[in-house]
Amino acid sequence: MEVGLFQPDGRANPAYLKLDLYCKGLRIDESCALGDDARQIIRNRAGLGSGLEVVIGEEMYTNIPVVEWWVQNSPYWLVKVGDDYQVWRDKKPFDYDAYDNLKPVGKGPWLGKLDRANAEYVDTVRIPEEPKWYKQRTSSGKLMQRIGCLQGTYLGIYWGPRCQNWGPNGENEYCKFCTEGQNLGSQEEVEKSIEDVVETVLAARKESRITFVHINTGFIDSNDYWGLFEPVMRAVKERTGLLLGLQAPPDADFENYRKFKALGVNNVSLCFEVIDEELFKEIGPGKARRSGLQRYLDAIDFNANDVGFDTVNGEIIAGLEPVESSMRAIDWIVDHGAIPTVCVFRPVIGAAYGKRKPPRVEDMVPVFQHFYRRCMEKGLPIGIAPNVKVSLIMLPEECRGLMPNPSAWPLTRAKLWLMKTMFGAWFNARVKV
Ligand code: SF4
Known part of the structure; x- marks a missing residue:
């Protein structure tokens, strides 16, 4: 069986999604309210912890790149629908060479508006709250x-x-x-x-x-x-x-x-x-x-x-x-x-x-x-x-x-x-x- 983002039953494969998000990062739709809902991004651990903490599937924690320059090229979007957070993906094929056309500068999060007509729903995820301590x-x-x-x-x-x-x-x-x-x-x-x-x-x-x-x-x-x-x-x-x-x-x-x-x-x-x-x-x-x-x-x-x-x-x-x-x-x-x-x-x-x-x-x-x-x-x-x-x-x-x-x-x-x-x-x- 070939491994990819979606399983034969149409559901997302959480392991593949976690790995692909490490590689591509996540853009943020204007519907999100991460200032209220998410843990603050803390750049530590040699910088690896520079991302957004998210839980995929059944308690699969991940720290997704959101601020780096290359995240601009990500096909993945975080969207808020009601109280839920969802990951969507642009339908057009991912273009690795497009990195060459981006200036490797600038600081996200890369905010924008998801074009739903040309994107597909991937999965519903959980944004862990910032602990009070x-x-x-x-x-x-x-x-x-x-x-x-x-x-x-x-x-x-x-x-x-x-x-x-x-x-x-x-x-x-x-x-x-x-x-x-x-x-x-x-x-x-x-x-x-x-x-x-x-x-x-x-x-x-x-x-x-x-x-x-x-x-x-x-x-x-x-x-x-x-x-x-x-x-x-x-x-x-x-x-x-x-x-x-x-x-x-x-x-x-x-x-x-x-x-x-x-x-x-x-x-x-x-x-x-x-x-x-x-x-x-x-x-x-x-x-x-x-x-x-x-x-x-x-x-x-x-x-x-x-x-x-x-x-x-x-x-x-x-x-x-x-x-x-x-x-x-x-x-x-x-x-x-x-x-x-x-x-x-x-x-x-x-x-x-x-x-x-x-x-x-x-x-x-x-x-x-x-x-x-x-x-x-x-x-x-x-x-x-x-x-x-x-x-x-x-x-x-x-x-x-x-x-x-x-x-x-x-x-x-x-x-x-x-x-x-x-x-x-x-x-x-x-x-x-
Ligand atoms: S410079 Fe190298 S050894 Fe020093 S904290 Fe960073 S990764 Fe570790």
Whole structure:
């Protein structure tokens, strides 16, 4: 069965829609009232969170590009009909070459009026409300949305100084897809205390029922991430019992990962983005100088096989290297017992690669099919954590909808369902708030 936007019964395929919206973005019809209905757009997480949070199908969270220059070429429209939000698509065939005729400047959202006579209804979606705690302040007076923000249903927090690839001594060494150095201070607090973080986590748990807190950082000269994270991780774990994830460059001393595990960190994620050595150096000169690709791979291998966190992720960005190379990266991660996190390259405003064209969905589908196939063949523990829906990436279990035969691997899926049920019970017994 060929995979496309619509299923044989005429309904939209949520997985394909999520992926295609990452690639093309979404234009906004004048009927929308996003100022009242939506979460504020917060550019964080290296700029990837620059889009509109939307829920497709049955709780498939996504963060859809709406402000970048290339979104002007999107065939997709968000329309408000009564109280509902709908996605429509222009009927005329999508023209990838039309990007060449657009000036790669300007800032959306790209507002306009949908020409209904020449468009088709795709799906009804949900716009998640902005949580009330976003506008709450911590006891030190900081706005909680500048401490952390929801990316789907989990809480993401940046901790530590600005990634030192952005200076003062790392000028021009930042990764070319990233805008973290511009966001910190403008979109997120640079100075946050442990108490600011704990209060924000507690508020997010109380109202948004988060289960997972993901704390990330960029490079620090010492590469001592245990020294940087230990106090804040300990405080969050001890006072909440929530699942905890760490995303940082490779630590100077791999033995520190055992200490993170003993402290209760559940997940470690290492972002090497591309496995092509030359592209790795070109895209992230600071990463290459301060660490190098091999050290990222060694850290993934060590964490997955010597330390044994609940899960270890190797993160890549599809669309930054040839499709075969992304597949090779997926194979490497899976063959070393870790789970790939596969982002779709988003040329965001302000990034060195901000004027590039977004990837073609036709190139992305085989990457994500390969991703799902390899995870299932290996029986990796995907989709286990309770209530963790991620808006910035296609979750591996979501990629099932991209497969020609979604009912394959019934036993593996049954095993995963059982593991999810058991892990959920384990979590509920331990969570403190
Ligand atoms: S390591 Fe690269 S992607 Fe990460 S924050 Fe620094 S510049 Fe951005």
